[in-house]
Amino acid sequence: MPKNTDAHELHRAVLEAQLDGLLYLDSGGFIRYANAAAGLLLDSSAADLVGTTFEYPLHNTERTELEITLKDQEKRILEARVSGSENGLEGHVLVQLRDISDLRQSNLIHHTFYDHLTDLPNRMLFKDRLKLELFHSQRSRKLVAVVVLNINxxxxxxxxxxxxxxxxxxxxxxSRLRETFRRSDTVARIGSDEFGLVLPGLNKAEDCSRLASKIITAFEEVCTVDRHELYLSVCLGIALHPDDGTTVDTLLKNAGTALDRARQQGRNTFQLYSEANQTLAYERVELERQLCKAMDNEEFEVYYQPQISLVDHRILGGEALLRWNSIGSGLVPAYHFITLAEETGLIQPIGDWVVRTVCRQIALWEKLTDRPFCITVNISPLQFSRDGFVDNLIALIKECGLDTSHLGLEITEHLLMKDVSVAVRDLRRLKELGISISIDDFGTGYSSLSYLRKFPIDVLKIDQSFVREVTVNQNDAEIASAIVTMAKALNLTVIAEGVESREQLEFFQRLGCDGVQGYLFSRAIPVTEFSTFLTDPNIFAAKAC
Known part of the structure; x- marks a missing residue:
C-alpha cells in the first residue's frame, strides 16, 4: 500500500476508521494491509496479520460466510465480500469482513421457534408461551383458553x-387467524394442518363460545387461492385453565380430545373439553385395540341392502355393507369403526376381506338364479390407490369364476380427484371386464359435469342427505332433480339412497329415477335373508308400485 503522499495518508485514515474489517491480499494470498477492525474480527492485531497468509477460502465477487475460532474457542461468523483492487493490480483483491454472528444467531432462533411456511410460532414456542400465560393467570385469577383448530x-x-x-x-x-385475534394472543401452527391458540384473560367459560364462533365466522367467506374458489371449514377443541388442567401437556391433550369430538359432529363445529369427552377418547382407544383383533377373531360379517328398480319394481341387486359384531363391545355401528379403520390403515385388509367375501358369495348366488343382478362393494381410497389393486381383483374374479356383470364397485368423488389420469386408466380396465362403476354419495363432493364425462361411470347414487328432506326442502328437491336430469343426459343410471317414506319414493318416481335403496324396502340384512330376496325378484313389487 503506497504511503508517501497526503492522499495516501488520507486514504489510510479512512480505511482505519471503517467498522468493517478490510484486508488487502496479493496474488499469493498474503495480507499486505489490514485495518484495525480486521485485527479485532480475526482475534489478532493489524500488524500481526500483515505478511501472513489468509487461511480461509474465498470466492471472487461472491459473498462467503467464514466460521472463525477465537483464542478462547468461541465461534464467530464473518461475512466476507471480495472485490478487485482499486488500482487494478492483477491478482490483488480487497476483502471486506463483517461480523454477522448476532444476525446468524437471530436467524437460528427464528428458525428454531417459528414455522417456516406461515411464520407463526411453532409447537415449541406455543408451549413456551402457554406455560408463561399459565404462570400469569395464577396471579390475575383469569382463565386461559387453549384452542386446537383443524382444517376439515x-x-x-x-x-x-x-x-x-x-x-x-x-x-x-x-393470515385469517392473525387478523381475528389480539396481538397479546398466541396463534401458532402446531401440526401439519393444525393450529393452536392461547387466549389469556378470559373472565368466564362462556367467553369460549363467543371466541369459537368468531373463529368459525372468519372462515365462512369463500377463499380464493390461485384462482380456485374454496369453502374452507374448521373444527375446534377447547380446554380451559384451570378447570380442564393446570399443565401445558394436560391442556393440550384435553383440547385435542375435544377436537376429536368436534370432528365427529361435522364441519364448522367446536367442543369444550369435558370428562365425558375424555371417556369417549378412552373408549376410542379401546375400540381401536378391539378392531385390530377383529379380523383374527372373525367378528366381521357382510350384510346386504336391496336396491329396487322403479322401472319394473324388481330387485336390481344390493349394496354390500360391513358389520362388526365385536366380542368386547357388541354390534358396533359402521360410522364408528369405518373412520377409525381408515385412520389406522386397517381399512386395507378389512376392505380386501370384504371384496373376497362378496366375490365368493356372488359365485354361490349365480348357482341359485339365472336372472340379472349386481352386488356393489364400497372401495376405500386407500384400497383403490394401492399398487396392484386392479390386478389383484382380476385374479380374485378368476379364482371365484364369477360373472363380472354381477359385481359393481362404489367409489367416492374424492377418490377420483386424487390422481385423475391413474383413476381413468384403472376404471377403464375394470369397465372392460364388465364391472359396474358407481359414484357413491353423489352431490357431496365436486359434482362436476366435466369429470362425469371423463370417467367411465355407470351409476350415480344420490346421497341420502339430499333424499332425507326432498319432499319438504325446495333446495334438496332441486338438487335431486338436477342430478337425475344430468345423469339422464349422460346415459347414466341413478339410484336414490336412504328412501324411507312413500312420499320420497313417489318423488323419485316422478323424476324418472331408475332405482331406490332404503328402509322403506329393507334395512341391510344377513346373507341368508338376502338370498331369499334375490331368488324372488318380485318380493318388493307391491311396495314399489
Whole structure:
C-alpha cells in the first residue's frame, strides 16, 4: 500500500476508521494491509496479520460466510465480500469482513421457534408461551383458553389440488387467524394442518363460545387461492385453565380430545373439553385395540341392502355393507369403526376381506338364479390407490369364476380427484371386464359435469342427505332433480339412497329415477335373508308400485 503522499495518508485514515474489517491480499494470498477492525474480527492485531497468509477460502465477487475460532474457542461468523483492487493490480483483491454472528444467531432462533411456511410460532414456542400465560393467570385469577383448530378435509384438498396450493391454504388460514385475534394472543401452527391458540384473560367459560364462533365466522367467506374458489371449514377443541388442567401437556391433550369430538359432529363445529369427552377418547382407544383383533377373531360379517328398480319394481341387486359384531363391545355401528379403520390403515385388509367375501358369495348366488343382478362393494381410497389393486381383483374374479356383470364397485368423488389420469386408466380396465362403476354419495363432493364425462361411470347414487328432506326442502328437491336430469343426459343410471317414506319414493318416481335403496324396502340384512330376496325378484313389487 503506497504511503508517501497526503492522499495516501488520507486514504489510510479512512480505511482505519471503517467498522468493517478490510484486508488487502496479493496474488499469493498474503495480507499486505489490514485495518484495525480486521485485527479485532480475526482475534489478532493489524500488524500481526500483515505478511501472513489468509487461511480461509474465498470466492471472487461472491459473498462467503467464514466460521472463525477465537483464542478462547468461541465461534464467530464473518461475512466476507471480495472485490478487485482499486488500482487494478492483477491478482490483488480487497476483502471486506463483517461480523454477522448476532444476525446468524437471530436467524437460528427464528428458525428454531417459528414455522417456516406461515411464520407463526411453532409447537415449541406455543408451549413456551402457554406455560408463561399459565404462570400469569395464577396471579390475575383469569382463565386461559387453549384452542386446537383443524382444517376439515385438508388432506383431500392437498391430494386433489396439489401440495403447492395446500401450502397457500395454510398461509391463508394463518393470515385469517392473525387478523381475528389480539396481538397479546398466541396463534401458532402446531401440526401439519393444525393450529393452536392461547387466549389469556378470559373472565368466564362462556367467553369460549363467543371466541369459537368468531373463529368459525372468519372462515365462512369463500377463499380464493390461485384462482380456485374454496369453502374452507374448521373444527375446534377447547380446554380451559384451570378447570380442564393446570399443565401445558394436560391442556393440550384435553383440547385435542375435544377436537376429536368436534370432528365427529361435522364441519364448522367446536367442543369444550369435558370428562365425558375424555371417556369417549378412552373408549376410542379401546375400540381401536378391539378392531385390530377383529379380523383374527372373525367378528366381521357382510350384510346386504336391496336396491329396487322403479322401472319394473324388481330387485336390481344390493349394496354390500360391513358389520362388526365385536366380542368386547357388541354390534358396533359402521360410522364408528369405518373412520377409525381408515385412520389406522386397517381399512386395507378389512376392505380386501370384504371384496373376497362378496366375490365368493356372488359365485354361490349365480348357482341359485339365472336372472340379472349386481352386488356393489364400497372401495376405500386407500384400497383403490394401492399398487396392484386392479390386478389383484382380476385374479380374485378368476379364482371365484364369477360373472363380472354381477359385481359393481362404489367409489367416492374424492377418490377420483386424487390422481385423475391413474383413476381413468384403472376404471377403464375394470369397465372392460364388465364391472359396474358407481359414484357413491353423489352431490357431496365436486359434482362436476366435466369429470362425469371423463370417467367411465355407470351409476350415480344420490346421497341420502339430499333424499332425507326432498319432499319438504325446495333446495334438496332441486338438487335431486338436477342430478337425475344430468345423469339422464349422460346415459347414466341413478339410484336414490336412504328412501324411507312413500312420499320420497313417489318423488323419485316422478323424476324418472331408475332405482331406490332404503328402509322403506329393507334395512341391510344377513346373507341368508338376502338370498331369499334375490331368488324372488318380485318380493318388493307391491311396495314399489
Amino acid at each position: 378435509r385438508f388432506k383431500s384438498i392437498n391430494e386433489a389440488l396439489g401440495y403447492t396450493l395446500g401450502d397457500r391454504i395454510l398461509q391463508l388460514v394463518a
